Amino acid sequence: MDIFDKYATIIGRHDKVLEAGTDPFAVRVDEMLSATEAMIGGRRTILLGTNNYLGLTFDPTAIDASVEAARRDGTGTTGSRIANGNYAQHQELELELAAFLKRRSCMVFTTGYQANLAMIAGVAGPRDVIFMDSDSHASIYDGCTLSGAKVIRFRHNDPDDLDRRLARSPEGECKLIIVEGLYSILGDTAPLKAFAEVKKKHGAWLMVDEAHSLGVYGGEGRGVAEAQDCEADVDFVVGTFSKSLAAIGGFGAANHPRFDCLRFCSRPYMFTASPSPASIASARASLRRMANDPNLRAAIWNNAERLHAGLRQLGYTVAAAPGPVAAIRLPDEATAVAAWNRLLQLGVYVNLAVPPGTPNGACLLRCSLSAAHAPAQIDEVLGRFERLSQSLRELATA
Template identity: 50%
Template sequence: MDLLDKFDSIAALRASLPFEKADPFTVVMEEIISETEAMIGGRRTILAGTNNYMGMTFNEEAIEAAKQALDDFGTGTTGSRSLNGTYLSHKKLEETIADFYGMEHCMVFSTGYQANLGMISALGGKDDFVIIDADSHASIYDGCSMGNATIVRFKHNDVDNMERRLKRLPEDAGKLVVIEGIYSMLGDAAPVKELLEVAKKYGCMTLVDEAHSMGFCGENGRGIAEQEGVEHLVDFYVGTFSKSVGTVGGFAVSNHPKFDVLRYVSRPYIFTASPPPSVVASAIKSIEAIKRGSNRRAHLWENAKRLHAGLKDAGFDLCTEKAESPIIAVHFPDVMIGTKFWEQLIMEGVYVNMAAPPATPAGMFLMRVSVCAQHTTEQIDEIIKRFKTTADKVGLELKA
């Protein structure tokens, strides 16, 4: 038996999508012009699907620091953090993140995916329970699968449903509630305050993934928990450098006095080569810039609100009533009209993410648009204009 035969239905679905001139699964960025523009298919294209929320990929201090680190330390560590892969800069990065969050301890992972994988699998042991939102990111689900805990799901952002689940669990059991500040597909914010309060009522430890909210939520950009004033209810934060920080890597921070033992039990931390010095150096400078980036945060929110209002007024079916984040998800009635729309939109010079099951909740088909602090007002208006032009060309009926 061919072990790939099990994927025949997925391959058939992929082949059935009516792409003719462009394909979202094979997009190549031929030239990056700026944080907000690239050459794709020979066309100058506005980037509206990159997660580059704070626009840090061309931060001058970060680039210079990365260049200097290449000269000083070479291209990589060739070892895990537990062996030869801890340089002085790795410790400086952990200190920078801990200071950013106002916490005592930090571990840096090679990716944000591994941060969730490493933390959840280590914290959730045999006889423990991990309680997660049904719409959690794949890295959270995979962290649960890797651990030995019993997994309990509650309905998306449903505080009452989570409480009903917690009531059924043994009082003396180890329990970890995992939530995200902003959910990556719909761009909706979790009711973090209410969820954390209920979690603590039932004796749970808490982990908040701020991957899609770090940088722009809260006075200092620490995320939704800071914005809601409930940081004291968070036992562990997990985040990534691949969104607002503009590079690659992940982290976990905590005030727990036994936190450092996780360095010896978290397999994704122990058995993966550490981030290269150039990435570490750029991340330090980016986080320092984010910490003082209140004006950039304000402009990002202006962009998000302008884009959400413009698309809503044009009659598009949006997944949130207001802009809860820089992610604006546009719902499409079916896969065929959605694929035609994505293809025509990139021909019009706007790149967004086409999102389909199983990545999306409840089988929804979406255009996932994400804005950047470096988008100009004119670019936001142009995105709205080209969305409307594309709808007309593919025959998408908009709301009156």
């Protein structure tokens, strides 16, 4: 028996995807031309699937800060935060993030994935119960597993179902609710205000992952909780640097007076090398830009409205209301793969999202907007989606 036999079905599905053309899960970017364009397969391609929401990957101040930090502090820390990897910049970024988020304390992690592992497995333990939205990101699922807590899933974005499940939970247990602000596959937002009311009713704790909503939602860009005016009811905030902040890393923040005990109680924090000086420096620069430039949020929302309206006018079914993510529903996996390949041939890169990584078996073309997209680029993209429509009609009648 081969140790990889357990993946035979997945490997078979991947082989069929390869028969249709380019591997959508291993696209090679030959050259980055800007925050919104790249050379892929010898073709100038508009990037519409990068999560570069504020378009800051080429921000000159962030680049200069990154280069200066690498020259000053080296390319890596070679140690965890509790060993030799606790640099001044890590702590300075934590203070700046805490101030921006209006939280008492903040911890910085090496990746956004690790942030969820560390926060969930640090906050919850084997004697606790986690109530998790069923559409949660893989890092949330893995953090729950690592915690050893009892895990109860509730229906996606359904406060009433959460209420019923919490009502059946025994007294005396610590109950942690975990939801996301913006769900990155379909692009829908959580009813956080309603979840907060359920949390208070049952004396639970609430953790919100604002990875895809930071910088985009809220008057100051703190996320969906700010936009829905319920930040005070959110006990723990998790986020990443790899979306709006255009770097790599993650964070957790809270007002709890004992929150910093996670620095010596959360294993993913304790035993992972700390973020590189370059990543921290660029994240700090991008945070300042995000906090002080509301035009970035205005630009991405204008682009989102333009793309969503155009796609619907062309007859596409978009999974959620206008926002930084536009997920287009297609009838089956074969159609989605063919559509993805055709778009790439037309010079537009989007994400192919198929089961098991999608809710309820959905097959999607996932687009993500950027503040750096020019209106003319959005119009060009819509023109290519119009050409895709013709290709899909020909495919359906073949």
